[in-house]
Structure formats: C-alpha cells, structure tokens
Amino acid sequence: MPSLPSLGLRSRNGRARTPHRTQTPLSASVVDCAVYVDGRRLPGTWTHDEAVEEVRERGSGFVWIGLHEPTAAQINGIAETFGLHELAVEDAVHAHQRPKLERYDSTLFMVLKTVRYLATELRSAADDLVETGELMVFAGRDFVITVRHGRYSGLATVRGRLEADPEQLALGPSAVLHGIADHVVDTYLEVTEAFQEDIDEIEAEVFAPRTKIDAPQIYLMKREAMELKRAVMPLTKPLQRLAEGYLPMVPDEVRSYFRDVEDHLAKVSEQVGSFDELLTTLVDATLAKITLQQNTDMRKISAWVAIISTPTMIAGIYGMNFDQMPEVHWKFGYPLVLLVMLLACVVLFHIFRRNKWL
Numbered sequence: 001m002p003s004l005p006s007l008g009l010r011s012r013n014g015r016a017r018t019p020h021r022t023q024t025p026l027s028a029s030v031v032d033c034a035v036y037v038d039g040r041r042l043p044g045t046w047t048h049d050e051a052v053e054e055v056r057e058r059g060s061g062f063v064w065i066g067l068h069e070p071t072a073a074q075i076n077g078i079a080e081t082f083g084l085h086e087l088a089v090e091d092a093v094h095a096h097q098r099p100k101l102e103r104y105d106s107t108l109f110m111v112l113k114t115v116r117y118l119a120t121e122l123r124s125a126a127d128d129l130v131e132t133g134e135l136m137v138f139a140g141r142d143f144v145i146t147v148r149h150g151r152y153s154g155l156a157t158v159r160g161r162l163e164a165d166p167e168q169l170a171l172g173p174s175a176v177l178h179g180i181a182d183h184v185v186d187t188y189l190e191v192t193e194a195f196q197e198d199i200d201e202i203e204a205e206v207f208a209p210r211t212k213i214d215a216p217q218i219y220l221m222k223r224e225a226m227e228l229k230r231a232v233m234p235l236t237k238p239l240q241r242l243a244e245g246y247l248p249m250v251p252d253e254v255r256s257y258f259r260d261v262e263d264h265l266a267k268v269s270e271q272v273g274s275f276d277e278l279l280t281t282l283v284d285a286t287l288a289k290i291t292l293q294q295n296t297d298m299r300k301i302s303a304w305v306a307i308i309s310t311p312t313m314i315a316g317i318y319g320m321n322f323d324q325m326p327e328v329h330w331k332f333g334y335p336l337v338l339l340v341m342l343l344a345c346v347v348l349f350h351i352f353r354r355n356k357w358l
Helices: 048-058 072-082 087-095 156-163 173-207 217-245 252-318 333-354
Strands: 030-035 062-068 100-103 107-117 130-139 143-149
Touching: 030 048, 030 252, 048 062, 048 072, 048 100, 048 173, 048 333, 062 072, 062 173, 072 087, 072 143, 087 130, 100 217, 107 173, 107 217, 130 217, 143 173, 156 173, 173 217, 217 252, 252 333
Parallel strands: 062 143
Antiparallel strands: 030 062, 100 107, 107 130, 130 143
C-alpha cells in the first residue's frame, strides 16, 4: 500500500492534510468513530487520527470515539493522540472503578456504573439479579471518548438520540456527557421499578398465611440491593459538580440538563435506600415466621406424643405381668382397658384441639 504522502491525501473539506509519521489503524475495539460539526455527523469512515485532524483544521466540531473493552495496546495510540492522562487510561483499561469525576488539565474523566436487572433470566439459576458494567468518558474541548465494559452498556441509542437532535449535539462534548449520564440514570429508574415489583411480590408472600417462604431469595435480593446501591450512591457528587458550575468546560446551557439528571438520581437514591430497609424488615419477618412455624410444628408433635404416650403407659403397666393387678382375671377387663385408652386419647385430642395445638 502506498504511503500517505504519495497518495496526496486531502481532508474532507478539500484542504491538503499534513502527513503523520505514524498512521494508527482503526482499532478492533473501536465501535464507532465520528466527527460532528454544528451538531451534524460528517459522512465517511474515520480513523481517530483523521477525525481529530479534521476537527482541528476546521476549528469547530468534535470527535466522538466509542471503545469496547480495549486493551492497553489498543488504547495507547488514541491516548497519545488526544493527550489522555496515563492514570485515567489505566482506570479505563482495567475497569472495576467506583463512579467518580476527575479533571486532568482540560480533560474530564468520568466513570459511571451501568446496571441491568435480570430477574427473569436468573431466578431459576439462583444467581445475580443485577448485572453491572462500567462506562468511562473522556471529554475534552474537541473530543469525547467512551470506553465500555460489560455486555449491557451499549451507547447506540444515546448516539442515535443525540444525532436526531443537532441543536443539542451542537453544544459540544459536554452535551454528549450529559446524554450518557441521562441514559445511565434512566436505566437506574427502570431497574428500581423492576426491583420494587419483585419486592412487593415477596412482601405479599411473606405476610400471607400458609405460604412457603423462600428465605434465600430475600437474602439474594438484599445482596443485589447493596450492589445497586454501590452503583448509584457514589454518582451523586460527580453530578453535583457538573450541575453547579465547578467545571468551566461545561457551559451554562448544559448545566441545567445535569441538574435534571441529578434530580432523577436523587429519586433513585431514595428508592435504593428504602430497598435496603424494606428487605431487612422482610428478612426479620421471614425469620419470625419460620420460628413461629417451627414452634407450631413442635406443639403438634408434643400433642401427638402426649396422646400416644397415654395408651403406651397403660399398656406398659399391664405388660409387667403381675398377678395382683386390677381386673386382670375379670372377663371384661381387657375391653375396659381398651376403652379407657380410647377415652383418654379422645379427651386429650379435644383438649389440644381446643387450645389450638392441633
């Protein structure tokens, strides 16, 4: 393949493009790479080098690159091109970060947790109900780089929605950051609604009479509620910083949108906090119901033991074969003893039934 200078490569706007010493190919981890000018996507397929050069030659617009679980080798070229901080790049590659917002010179680095409720698929498997992933966003003056980890952290719907609203997208990288945060918090709302429905169902089962209680399911939901809490709660401070104007690269027009996302997150946080309290109550109620059921079973067992022990005691006495025993040589003695045994059992049965032991 001929080198770039021999091709006389020109930019999309017709101007001559300065050749690079190295042309990094489109990485296998790149899901999409696009250039947006005045809120509209420019046609064509771009490498990250071509995209950023186009934007900087024009002096307007920005680049949006989407990556999915890149390795360190795959992201190094992009990090060098856009001047990403090595600590943030390391976090983006290795994942397993708490939601946070950090500033490296003129670049923002934000980590968000994605969640998906999988109760239908996993109820029979007795496995996790909430599957989490991670989204890392690098936002600079003329670029947005998103790094996704997990199967359910796709941003195709976010990109499509923003591309359908050029006026919003024209606000720049901060508008993309808002769109991603709004999408993530909306999924939190969906998950909490599904979670609430399952908790209501379990609550009805716990307090309904004569129902089989699935205590392990309640413990599982409590554990998943804590996982959801770890994803939601730490995001509060980053959204506050974005909404309250601490970061000059976020324009005033976008801050109002972040305030709306912050309000939605506050609603989610309240629900998630209530889940933990409610599930704790259900665990206590379940244990109390199980204890009550065990006590009831023990009373029934004790009652039947008392009933059976009476004829057993009488039979044991007459089984000692002494000569001098009441009615031993009377011809009606045997039926009389049987009748006494039967009457004793019937009387005891009615006594225990009246006292609700049986």
